[in-house]
Amino acid sequence: MADQYDAPPRLAGFTIPDAPTGVVLAVTFGQTGLWAGHVDGARRVVASLSEPRIVPDVLDVRIASDLWESGKVPEASDPAVFDELTALATRARTTIGDRDSALVVGPGSLRFLSVTRAEIVEATVPEVNRLHGMIVELAGQSPVDAILLGPGADDWPGLWEALTERGFTALLPGDPFPETFGGDDDATNELDRVEDEPVHLAWGAEPSESGPVSFSASGIDPADYGLDEYGNVRFDGPVTDADPEPDTGADDAQDEERRAAESSRRWRMTAVAAVVVVFGLGGVGVAVGMNIHEHDGPSIDQIGDSSATEPETTAPSSAPEHIPNSADRSEVDAARGSMLKYTTPPPPPPPSTPSKDRPSRTTEQAPAPGPSPKPRPHRRTIPNPIPGLPPIVLG
Secondary structure, eight states, X not given: OOOOEEOOGGGTTOOOOSSOSSEEEEEEEETTEEEEEEEOTTSEEEEEEEETTOOHHHHHHHHHHHHHHTTSSGGGGSHHHHHHHHXXXXXXXXXXXXXXXXXXXXXXXXXXXXXXXXXXXXXXXXXXXXXXXXXXXXXXXXOEEEEEXXXXXXXXXXXXXXXXXXXXXXXXXXXXXXXXXXXXXXXXXXXXXXXXXXXXXXXXXXXOSSSSOOOTTTTOOGGGGTBOTTSOBOSSOOOOTTSOOOOHHHHHHHHHHHHHHHHHHHHHHHHHHHHHHHHXXXXXXXXXXXXXXXXXXXXXXXXXXXXXXXXXXXXXXXXXXXXXXXOOHHHHHHHHSOOOOOOOOOOOOOOOOOOSSSOOTTTSOOOOOOOOOOOOOOOEEEOOSSTTSOOEEEO
């Protein structure tokens, strides 16, 4: 580690505060190797470290090896092709600039080669690890406010991205210095233990070890709040030796009244349930009656005539008993009989011309009427078992 000396001109273009809160480091890169130094507010180098083994040629070999091992250039297993790949990696490293990738053309077997900035960052991880160790050695226990990337940083594409990924603030010439708070070491006391607050009773008296709590200071009667002399909640009042025996006669009377009230309530509920059942049965009967009478029955006149001519006593008959709301035997036989077929009547005779010798048709006798058609049996209906549908016609 070098001693203190004035900062070289390579720090020109950077803004450094007069009293930084942490450590400010400067980094340069070139053919002489990698250099890192600790810079104070007066732009003087307090301490520095160098690594002469990290040079641009080492980066080129790292990039070419990564391209071959990743399988992007498999023919680089030939030493001659690997040397050509290393030369193309040098051209890509120096021409990529601020772009994300570079395309180079080779004169030999490798005609075209595309190298991305991410591939360079991945290939130079060992060199970045060495620089990280130098930064930790220079900063010690102090926080790092910023890392100034001086001359030669452009020859190492991806150095700024690598340091940023590791949590450092990397600055280029012209970048403003970041705001830091590394010097504020005052304790916040946010994690200190909170002391327990003293207990304060609602009636303003402090508990004492000699006796019960006194309410006389605040003028509060604990009995008004259901408390005893010790401030405890009492449910049935304080029970002492001087209290008389509890009177059980009043409790028995209250039990009798309660049982009488429950009996009356049960009787009223039973009556209401009975009324509901009666109304329900009545509704069912009305519905059944409406369904029974939903068919074409005899007229009122027929009922009157039959009642007038019916004798007081009827002789026993051998005919089967007719069940109400059922079809008669004659109606069933008529329904099972053959259906009547419609016969087309003959066509009328052609008109004839009247003659002088023949009398007019108007004077002739009208033809005799044909035989009357057979009377059609009377159709009867039965009620439809499905409410809302018309009755079923028999015959």
